[in-house]
Amino acid sequence: MSSKIGCLAMTMTALTNIILGAISVDYILSWFGKDIPLLFDFIIGLIVGEFSVPIAFVGWLLRLFGVF
Template sequence: MKGKFVNSLIVIIPLANIFLGGWSVDAILSWFGKDIPFYADAIIGLFVAEFSFPIAIIGTILKAFGIF
């Protein structure tokens, strides 16, 4: 049972990093009026997701309240 859990984490964590990182890069670039294909967002997100995801979350919340 433990091996299946670890194997699923090996798949889930990189996929989450790709999709969440891609979303965050796309969100940040949209603030500047730029748009690139999602696969490029995902590739950039692989390297910068740890920084871009919190920034995108905060920016999205600020934008929802009309501050940003």
């Protein structure tokens, strides 16, 4: 039973990383006026999601307060 829960947890973690990574990559690229296909957003988000999510969040906050 615990292996099923562990597998589900790992799957959900990977999916969250891919989805949030893709959203953040797309958001960061929009700053430069660029757009790439969603599949490439997913692939890049899987690789650099740990870095792009915090960068996108800080960029969003800076835009929210009118700094960026």
